[in-house]
Amino acid sequence: MNMDARDRLQTRRDVFFEIEQADRESWRHRDYHYWGDLIYDFLREGIAQFNLAVDSDVSDLQRYYAFFSGPCARHSIFSEEVLENLKKNLNELEEVLALKRISEKSDKKSKELMKEVEELRKEVGKISEREVRLKKIVEELNKEWNEKRI
Numbered sequence: 001m002n003m004d005a006r007d008r009l010q011t012r013r014d015v016f017f018e019i020e021q022a023d024r025e026s027w028r029h030r031d032y033h034y035w036g037d038l039i040y041d042f043l044r045e046g047i048a049q050f051n052l053a054v055d056s057d058v059s060d061l062q063r064y065y066a067f068f069s070g071p072c073a074r075h076s077i078f079s080e081e082v083l084e085n086l087k088k089n090l091n092e093l094e095e096v097l098a099l100k101r102i103s104e105k106s107d108k109k110s111k112e113l114m115k116e117v118e119e120l121r122k123e124v125g126k127i128s129e130r131e132v133r134l135k136k137i138v139e140e141l142n143k144e145w146n147e148k149r150i
Helices: 003-021 029-048 059-074 080-149
Strands: none
Touching (some): 003 029, 003 059
16 A cells, blocks of 8 residues: 555544544434545545555454444445445455465465474484494494404
């Protein structure tokens, strides 16, 4: 996410905090439309600008959606289809993050296993060297034994 987008999202987070603290009981229908548009833009941009390489949590976006969807539905700010699409996009983003976390764990486990395999290979190499030395010792002892018998 570029800095301009992050700045806009932070501004929208600040607006959202303001909305959370506001006395919404005194709001009129148009107030819900005004704030709803801001929150919708925040959610839409937050989803679109989400960067898997940097961001690892969609809980803010999910919290804003949970807050946003109820009043928007009650005041008919957006259609059910728009709200469902936002929710679907959030769920897909969460699934992608879950897959990323699984992949990272898998990569970590794979690296650990590769390290273990390498250590085992070294041990096998050491055992093979010992086996070769022991075979030579046995051959020398057999040769000595045969020479003494004659």
